[in-house]
Ligand code: SAM
Ligand code: SF4
């Protein structure tokens with residue numbers, strides 16, 4: 001039985017950030033000029049990550065997603081994938097990437113045992129991609145998606161953050177593109193997380209508005225009813241194509257949230273909006289046994305009462321979650337550190 005938190009939510013899903021560095025500067029995640037990086041000596045080695053993952057598996061976790069920053073920037077990532085894929089209790093090993101380096105890495109990741117891959121893609125227009133990410137890498141990302149589609153992963157997903165005035169007019173084009181590479185696309189509402197220092201509610205395109213736009217083009221959009229802790233609500237178009245919407249801002253799914261996040265330096269966060277994390281690197285490097293680490297993690301999860309996105313929903317005046325000055329003092333509050 002997995003450990004349960006104060007609201008009986010099980011500990012099932014672990015997101016492991018393997019680096020806080022990134023080769024893009026997405027406007028909704030890293031809009032600033034300068035960032036404070038985690039000190040290199042504090043970044044967990046692969047053996048340390050694997051040891052912590054074992055402790056999480058003991059406690060009921062059975063899904064791990066590697067993320068970042070940009071995870072493909074981490075040297076020898078396929079070695080870590082291989083180490084994790086060898087754990088028989090891990091039912092699902094996935095990776096979220098911006099796709100820039102994917103064309104050259106997809107085969108090695110697949111060979112190492114990665115099951116599923118999600119690529120972030122917000123636009124099909126190169127000029128928009130350049131403005132949104134501040135890097136000229138759009139062709140590489142599209143190439144990465146096509147190569148991944150041909151590499152034989154169990155599933156390929158595309159994640160799109162939808163922002164009014166930026167890409168809200170591309171939902172149908174992106175759906176059509178996803179279809180050509182047999183990927184399921186998920187449209188994500190723009191969130192006021194740490195890092196999103198320029199967030200404002202009027203830039204959020206809510207689920208209902210997205211559904212209305214898609215319905216206008218395709219006719220009936222049928223919801224897919226399923227029991228799942230996954231954040232996406234899934235829908236089916238008349239021709240059978242499926243897609244998802246992650247309504248994290250207007251209709252958060254905290255009530256069934258079974259995920260937590262381990263940063264690249266071994267700080268464990270129980271919520272995307274959590275202000276404080278639990279340091280696992282310190283005890284690990286001080287020689288804590290698996291039982292001691294288990295007790296630390298179990299205690300933290302049992303006390304968990306976080307419902308970050310729901311709390312935000314209740315605010316009358318909504319502004320970015322963390323002021324810029326605070327992000328500089330504690331880079332753990334950044335989305336790119338916490339691992340999205
Ligand atoms: N660099 C990789 C990537 O972009 O796929 C992995 C890390 S990134 C932090 C993980 C996910 O967080 C991406 O899909 C990104 O679009 C999403 N994200 C970042 N900031 C966001 C925001 N303000 N609102 C919604 N999603 C956001
Ligand atoms: Fe963009 Fe991901 Fe990098 Fe954030 S971490 S800037 S979402 S590519």
Ligand code: SF4
Pocket residue numbers: 252253254255257258259270271272273306307308309310
């Ligand atoms: Fe889970 Fe926190 Fe996100 Fe809610 S805001 S879904 S509790 S991580």
